[in-house]
Amino acid sequence: MPYVCADYSKYKFVNVCWNSENGIATVTLKRPPVNSLTAEFLRELSSLLLDLEKDETQGLIFTSEFDEKVFSAGLDFKELYRPSIDHAKEFMSLLHSFSFRLSCTAYPTVAVINGHAPAGGCIIPLCCEYRIGLNNFNIGLNELKFGILLPDWLSSLMIHTIGSRNAEQAILSGTLFSSEHALRIGLVDEIAPTKEVALEKATAFLNKAKIVNRSLRLDAKLHLRRPILQEFQKDIENELAKNVSLLMSDKVQQSLDAHIKILKEKRGN
Numbered sequence: 001m002p003y004v005c006a007d008y009s010k011y012k013f014v015n016v017c018w019n020s021e022n023g024i025a026t027v028t029l030k031r032p033p034v035n036s037l038t039a040e041f042l043r044e045l046s047s048l049l050l051d052l053e054k055d056e057t058q059g060l061i062f063t064s065e066f067d068e069k070v071f072s073a074g075l076d077f078k079e080l081y082r083p084s085i086d087h088a089k090e091f092m093s094l095l096h097s098f099s100f101r102l103s104c105t106a107y108p109t110v111a112v113i114n115g116h117a118p119a120g121g122c123i124i125p126l127c128c129e130y131r132i133g134l135n136n137f138n139i140g141l142n143e144l145k146f147g148i149l150l151p152d153w154l155s156s157l158m159i160h161t162i163g164s165r166n167a168e169q170a171i172l173s174g175t176l177f178s179s180e181h182a183l184r185i186g187l188v189d190e191i192a193p194t195k196e197v198a199l200e201k202a203t204a205f206l207n208k209a210k211i212v213n214r215s216l217r218l219d220a221k222l223h224l225r226r227p228i229l230q231e232f233q234k235d236i237e238n239e240l241a242k243n244v245s246l247l248m249s250d251k252v253q254q255s256l257d258a259h260i261k262i263l264k265e266k267r268g269n
């Protein structure tokens with residue numbers, strides 16, 4: 001029977017509910033207001049994956065505290081606006097290592113997408129093995145609209161999930177899909193009417209995974225995901241440097257500035 005060793009209460013931006021009967025960890029993202037990804041959040045998420053691995057977790061479910069509003073708003077605009085070069089480097093490296101680690105966990109993974117998941121908000125769901133959405137949310141990689149060229153590993157995750165033809169159209173048009181449309185193209189595997197039902201469906205998926213030998217399953221997962229994992233591992237230094245220089249470019253910084261202003265105006269700030 002699995003048991004918990006790690007102290008999950010040390011985490012600031014996630015709530016971990018570890019079920020000692022079935023070894024399933026439900027991780028609720030709770031970085032207010034919109035679970036945007038900062039360096040500190042990514043560092044925490046990476047460390048969490050290691051703790052879960054050590055505790056021989058049998059399955060992981062990601063969901064958001066901000067139910068029916070937002071799963072994750074993607075990369076944190078405010079942190080990435082005019083960062084120091086050292087911070088930009090650290091951020092890109094953390095984003096890369098967390099996404100890589102999540103893509104090849106020994107345990108099966110599910111995202112319960114209970115709110116919007118634009119751009120970088122789509123990264124956690126894409127790295128997971130299975131995605132269950134609620135109604136009335138938007139999801140997709142719309143980065144091209146901000147003048148951001150996707151890293152190869154991220155395009156590759158999208159291709160793996162929805163196929164090359166759909167991925168080409170989705171990425172080149174920067175589309176954010178409604179939940180129904182996301183289901184049609186396979187960006188989510190199921191739609192659930194409520195978070196509770198979605199969590200039941202997620203548990204059912206994870207229970208199915210249990211009938212397969214764990215180490216055999218991992219071998220098969222790594223084999224099936226080889227094209228993605230190769231993209232993650234390909235020329236890492238150069239890829240990170242490219243992303244840092246894209247982030248620091250005037251064009252992307254101006255785009256971040258414009259988006260921060262739009263969000264402020266929306267709130268009447």
Ligand SMILES: CCCCCCCCCCC/C=C/C(=O)SCCNC(=O)CCNC(=O)[C@H](O)C(C)(C)COP(=O)(O)OP(=O)(O)OC[C@H]1O[C@@H](n2cnc3c(N)ncnc32)[C@H](O)[C@@H]1OP(=O)(O)O
Nearest residue numbers: 033034036073074075076077078116119120243247263267
């Ligand atoms: C970024 C350059 C990187 C270059 C490097 C390349 C390699 C990286 C590859 C990955 C590329 C990924 C890029 C991204 O993820 S960029 C971020 C894209 N995200 C968005 O465009 C989402 C923007 N937000 C929204 O659309 C809405 O906020 C949302 C639908 C999520 C929620 O709407 P709601 O009405 O519920 O809430 P508000 O809009 O009023 O927002 C509430 C507060 O949250 C703040 N906020 C929202 N989004 C972000 C964000 N991404 N980062 C930081 N803060 C965010 C918003 O300002 C409000 O704050 P205040 O309460 O302080 O006003």
